[in-house]
Amino acid sequence: MVAAGGNGLLFPILGFASCVVFIYMSFSDLSLSYHHESELSFVTRNGTQFMVDGKILYVNGWNSYWLMDHAVDEYSRYRIGSMLQAGAKMGLTVCRTWAFNDGDYNALQLSPGRFDERVFKALDHVIAEARKHGVRLLLSLVNNLQAYGGKTQYVKWAWQDGVGLSSSNDSFFFDPSIRRYFKNYVLTLLTRKNTITGIEYRNDPIIFGWELINEPRCMSDPSGDTLQDWLDEMSAFVKSIDNKHLLTVGLEGFYGPKSPKRLTVNPEFWAATLGADFIRNSEIANVDFASVHIYPDHWFHVQEFEEKLNFLSKWMLSHIEDGDNELKKPVMFTEYGLSNLNKDFEQSQRDRFYKTILDTIYKSAKRNGSGGGALVWQFLIEGMEEFNDDFGMVPWQRAATYKLFTKQSCRLTKLPGSVLQNKNLKELCSKRP
Structure with missing residues (x-):
């Protein structure tokens, strides 16, 4: 019993x-x-080169700013994996996207210090999908523009809390209360533990780096001192939390009053009055690489296409020269595009525009220069027409455009000392001469 x-x-x-x-x-x-x-290595910097495991990483990549937003809802979540998988198949290594949405629809930050966990989990998903497909992410922390809240939303919050010093959007840069709001956001984001991978963002090497602010301008102080002070403080703050990841500013690349010899490179005189200064802002010790945008369609109103191509070459070579000789840091062209709203627009023009940019990066890379890479604006997948702008495209819908990007991926990878960063590159490039 x-x-x-x-x-x-x-x-x-x-x-x-x-x-x-x-x-x-x-x-x-x-x-x-x-x-x-998680044993994937972090991207580091050695002088003017991006490095991974002692080898050089040259970046060929793209922008899809919408990834977190579309990861929130189940019906659109598939787009994240589809886009990242497609980029990986093209041999692309870095995607730049927003890690912010302040007070807008599907807001990540609902109000200062209040976060929507549902949206944070969407960002977790984006990062986990990037790991799955081997594409690194350049994550931007706030917008100078009003889209997705931006600095305008921070100023509104300060007024609603009764602590705002000024109604000017530029008070984002000098109001101590708003600086505290932003620092709290940065701290929360960087120390976030991914609910899918279990890795804190600051410890995840699939993140290529952080971008402080998209296209900063402080027009109320053309001297540039206000923006410079903010960049000094915030770059040091980010590094105090996370010294593993690279950091950039997010500049458009305009030269300011502290760079008188370079003012003639600017598209027009107004570019020196925006409170930003490429060399001065980029030489901050905690800034690891310089960032530049390329939008001659927005910067000129009377130029013909051939004139825009001439400007493009001078613009890129000037900034690469600055990276080589002044900054001693890599220079990444983190946005570039040609508008399809131009009255004389033809798809072949866009291909020539892209080719000029990619060729300039390749020539710099061949001589071990500071041209670290370029990220086209912007890629989407089919069925996203309502989210498109006059620069966006589905890359595989035009064979000539698709070929430009895959060719760039392969020739950068074949350079001496270059790292084979993307697992698709071996098969992709074995098919190419």
Whole structure:
């Protein structure tokens, strides 16, 4: 009786123990899998070069600013994996996207210090998908423009809280209360533990780096001192939390009054009055690489296409020369595009525009120059027409354009000392001469 009773009790215990062991082993395997993935190396900098595991990383990539926003809802979430997988198949290594949405629809930050966990989980998903497809992310932290809240929303919050010093959008840069709001946001974001991978953002090497602010301008202070002070403080703050990732500003690349010899490179005289200064802003010690945008359609109103191409070459070469000789840092052209709203627009013009940019990067890379890479604005997938602008495209819908980007991926990878960063590159480039 005792023996029978003992066996009757023993079998359920053994069954329960087996379940516990199975569950433990399953989660242990998952943990090991993520631990293995986390052994991916961080991108670092050695002088004017991006480095991974002692080899040079030249960047060929793109912008899809919309990833977090579209990851919130189940019906659109598939677009994230589809876009990242498509980019990876093209041999692209970096995607730039927004890691902010302040007070807008699907806001990540609802009000200062208040976050929507549903949207944070969407950003977790974006980062996890990037790991899955081997595409690194350049994550931008706030917008100078009003889209997705931007500095305008921070100023509104300060007024609503009764602490705002000024109604000017530029008070974002000098109001101490708004600076505290932004620092709290940065701290929350960088120390966020991804609910899918279990890795804190600041410890995740799939993140290429952080961008302080998209296209900063402080027009109320053309001397540039106000913006410079903000960049000094915020770059040091980011590095105090996370010294593993690279950091850039997010500049358009305009030269300011502290760079008198370069003012003639600017598109027009107004570019020196915006409170930003490419060299001065980029030489801050905590800024690891310089960022530049290329939009002659927005900057000129009377130029013909050939004139825009001439400007484009001078613009890029000037900034690469600054990276080589003044900054001693990599220069990344983090946005570039040609508008399809131009009255004389033809798709072949866009291909020539892209080719000029990609060729300039390749020539710099061949001589170990500071031209670290370029990110086209912007890629989408089919069915996203309402989110498009006059620069966007589905890259695989035009064979000539698609070929430009895959060719660039391959020739950069074949340079001496270059790292084979994308697992698709070996197969992709074996098909090319």
